[in-house]
Amino acid sequence: MQDNQESIKKVSGMYQEWFLDYASYVILERAIPSIYDGLKPVQRRILHSMRELEDGRYNKVANIVGNTMKYHPHGDMAISDAMVQIGQKELLIDMQGNWGNTYTGDRAAASRYIEARLTKFALEVVYNPKTTKWQPSYDGRNKEPVDLPIKFPLLLAQGVEGIAVGLSTKILPHNFIELIDASIAHLRGKKFQVFPDFLTAGSIDVSDYNDGLRGGKVRIRAKISQEDKTILKITEIPFGTTTGSLIDSVLKANDKGKIKIKKIEDNTAAEVEILIHLVPGSSTDKTIDALYAFTDCEISVSPNACVITDQTPEFLTVTEILTHNTNNTVKLLKSELEIELNELQEQWHFSSLERIFIENRIYHDIEEEETWEGVISAIDKGLKPYIAHLIRPVTEEDITRLTEIRIKRISKFDLDKAQQFIESLEEKIENVRHHLANLIDYAVEYFKSLKVKYGKGKERKTEIRTFDTIDASKVAVANTRFYVDREEGFIGTSLKKDEFLFECSDIDDIIVFRADGSMIVSKVETKTFVGKGIIHIGIWHKNDKRTIYNMIYRDGKNGPAYQKRFAVTGITRDKEYDLTAGNKGSEVLYFTANPNGEAQVVSVILKTHQRIKKLKFDLDFADLTIKGRASKGNLVTKYPVKKVELKEEGVSTLAPRQIWFDPEVKRLNADGLGILLGSFKGDDKILTINKKGEAKLVSFELSNRFDEELEIIEKWKPNKPISCVYYDADKDKYFVKRFVLEDTLSPQTFFGLEDDKSSVKVISTDYLPVIELIFPKIKGIDKEPEVINLEEFITIKGIKAQGNQLTTYKVKHINVLEPLPFEEIEEIEEEIEDDQQPTLFDRIEEDSNDENSDSE
Structure with a gap:
């Protein structure tokens, strides 16, 4: 009875054991790659199987899958899918047929219709049976590699993704050339840094990459350009998306009202091309921002570098993985050299024995011997006087090989050729020993040779840049109508029978002011109670310092009146x-919301009072300093106020807005980042000039976008001329022109030659630009450089004018010199006395006890 009780196992214990066994199997044998070769087991078995079948010609993928099944204990679909994934990374497998499309997500054709063979790169770096460790396959009938002896950081080059039990891995692919350069830098003892690179191109922000460790992330964006005023074109998509999934996300955002588009076309074939047609009147810049904010045009990916090291999962950084792979490559190269050295020495040893055996006619010594032992003994005795210089003792096996030399070979033996061959072996031995003595230099040259042989066409495709942070609330399209029920004190999007206020986005915040002097901010909802006595409702933006509220209120039931901004x-x-x-x-007696800090003049009318002779007086809000919302304000009067009337609409009292251009993200900002363009107000504009010969005036809205073709950006001054030197290939002449732009937001083209050889050489917005012409030798004689003041050379003409010919001589190069000094007349602005000029940044005095505690 006791024995029976001891044999009983609890079900919970059995499940625990089985779960651990299953988890270990999935982690080690299916989902997580080895750090040594960067491969999952199925990938390793596919590559091993392909090497078995390799004969230089293409093999049907179905045949490769069938051969792999003797190593991989899972279905053929798992093998073929894994093989397609390897092939689409365009590094190890040379593909033929329809292998699917990584852009569109289209699947590959059936394995019986497509073919494959190993690339030359794979044959060189992946295989070497002499340095491979082997293990029995799952059924014991065959042997398979424990790890393939890959002499390259393949794991980082291909990337990998896998989900196991209790953990997962996601290593992003990196650039082939940059990995080689980083490996060389590591071998040289230098610091290095590598970042992801994707075949789908796009752009990537690696500010938070965290070296690929858990907790980091990268932001990846599609490449969106403006085709014309109503069409946006996507030519590169983020890693991990397809044209289909990206288009679905755009349509979903359109259905939700986040963006407004007319239609979308997918013209993707060999290259990505998605055309987004906008509704008339839409802002292309704002729509691009909205695409990044609300669709898969921007995605965030969190890397998680988990690998198998010595049968244990381990989380490493990209730097640690590359260091390990590079060190492993050095180790493998050393093993190959040692094996080669041993083989060369053995070859030298037997070649020397063979020469001694034939040259000294030792084979005659065995003519009288009748037993095998006698033959061995006779040869051994005959060799002894000549073998002192050999690198190891002569064995019976060596002597046996000598007896196997054919008579024909002995009769035709050439001592000179034999000696030359031995000397060539000695050179090779010396060369291998030199490599072993200088192993790091040898490894560096090995990596350099890989870069030369296979680096062409593997340049970085994904642009590394810093992304701007897009405020979704500022780029969301106004997709809903907002209403108010003033009588009952409700606001929302569902009160369609009540008063319509404005259109807004469903992610906006709404600010409400009431007659009792209270304020509340709430999210856009279908119906929200905010209280009765509503006097103002508007859309509120966090950190909005340019919207200024002007208010006069009575303090208490019969108290004095105060005014505040x-x-x-x-x-x-x-x-x-x-x-x-x-x-x-x-x-509240008077209230206005002023989006640009306007200050009105109002008339205050007092109630009749025996002590007051003047019952009406004017107040100018421009005389009032802007303070925090919790401030009490300035006293208006201690007498009862009958009413407050608007006397005069005000103008903005805010200082001109300083605008900067951040070249990293190609965006404007008011935060002091990048290059200061100047102070802007009213209708001021920004001048942009691109490399194609197009000038454009744009507003100083912070939502404006600027592309990579941007050459010049500055505050536009209407009377400041632009100078351009260009080469006309058709006429084989250089021309110079000077012109001013019209005050229009439409693009203005000043260089219209479209042939490949014509080009703009110099663009300058200096008042007095100076250039230097460098000439080639004329009949072997140097011509002195010529310095030209362009302001004196040509007068200002129309933007479409051809201009004047710059020189009759051939030009080798044009240098842009320092411009001549020019005293620019500054615009004189009407000044307000210091105590009457409330500027935005100098005068907003936040109440520390209120603002700091309430700020989100």
Whole structure:
């Protein structure tokens, strides 16, 4: 009875054992790659099987899959899918037939219709049976590699993704050439850094890559360009997406009202081409931002570098993986050299024995011997006087090989040729020993040779750049109508029978002011109660310092009146704020919201009072300093106010806005990042000139985008001329022109030659630009360089003018010199006295006890 009890196992214990066994199997044998060769077991078995079948010709993939099944204990579909994934990485497998499309996500044809063979790169770096460790296959009938002796950081080049039990791995692919350069840098003891690179191109922000370790992330964007005013073109897509999934995300964003498009076309074939047709009047810049914010045109990927090291999963950085792979390559190269050295020495040893055996006619010594032992003994005795210089003792096996030499070979033996062959072996031995003594230099040359032989066409495809942060609320299309029920105190998108206010986005925040001097900010909802006595409702943006609220209120039921100007930059949603002094019965007498800091002049009319002679006086809000929303304000009057009337619309009291251009993200900002373009107000514009010969004036809206062709960006001054030197290939002449732009937002072309050889040589916005012409030798004689002041050389003409010929001589090069000094007349702005000029950045005084605690 006791024995029976001891044999009983709890079900929970059995499940625990089985689960651990299953988890270990999935981790080690299916999902996670080895750090040594960077391959999962199925990938390793496919490559081993392909090497078995390799004869230089293409093999049907179905045949390769069938041969692999004797090593891989899973179905043929798993093998063929894994093989297609290897092939689509365009490194190890030379493909023929329809292997699918990584852009569109189309699947490969059936394995019986497509063919494959190993690439020359794979044959050189992946295989060497002499340095391969072997193990029995799953059924014991065959042998398979434990790891393939790959002499290259293949894991980082191809990337890998896998989900096991309890853990996963995601290693992004990196650039072939950059990995080789990094390996060389490591061998030289230098620091290195590598970043992901994708066959689908696009652009990538690696600011938070964290060296590929868990917790890091990269942002990947499609390449979007403006085809014309109503068409955007996508030519590169983010890694991990397809044209189909990207288009679906765009259509879904359109259906939700995040963006507005007319239609979308997919013209993808060998290259990606997706055309997005916009509705008339749409902003292309804002739509591009919205595509990045709401669709798969921008995705975020979190790497997770998990690998198998000595039968144990381990989380490493990309730097650690590359270091390990490079060191392993050196180890494998050393093993190959040692094997080669041993083989050469053995070859030298027997060649020397053979020469001694034939040259000294030792084979005659065995003519009288009748036994095998006698033959061996006779040859051994005959060799002894001549073998002192050999590198190892002569064995019975060596003597046996000598007896196997044919008579024909002995009769035709050439001592000179034999000696030359031995000397060539000695040179090879010396060369291998030199490589072993200078192993690091040998490894560096090995990596350099890989770069030369296989690096062509493997340049970086994905552009590394810093992305701008897009505020979704600023680029979301106004996709819903917003209403108010003033009588009951409700706001929302579902109150369609009540008063319509404006169109907004469903991710906007709404700010509400009430007659009792209170304020609240809430998200856009279908219906929200905000209280009665609503006097103003608007869309609120966090950190908006340019919207200034002007207010006059009565403090308490019979208290004095105060006036204040304030901005609302930070709040806690759905929290009520009191904008008055806090006494019960307070009431707002006058209120305006001013998106550009406008300050009105108002008339204050007092109630009749025996002590007051003047019952009406004017107030100018421009005289008031902008303070925090919690400030009490300035006293207007201690007498009762009958009403406040608008007397004069105000103008902005905010200082001109300083705008910077950040060349890293190609965007404007007001945060001091990049190059200061100047102070802007009103209708001021920015001048941009690209490399194609097109000038364009744009507003200073921060949502504007600028492409990679940008050559010049600065604040536009209407009377400042632009100078251009260009080469006309058809006429084989250089021309120079100077012109000013018209005040229009349409592009203005000043260089219209479209042949490949014509080009713009110099573009300058200096008042007095100076260039230097360098000439080639004329009949062997040097011609002195010529310095030209372009302002004196040509007057200002129309933008379409051909211009003047620059020189009659051939030009070798044009240098742009420092411009001549020019005293520019600054625009004189009407000044306001210091105590009457409330500027935005100098005068907003936030209440520290309120703003800091409430800011999100």
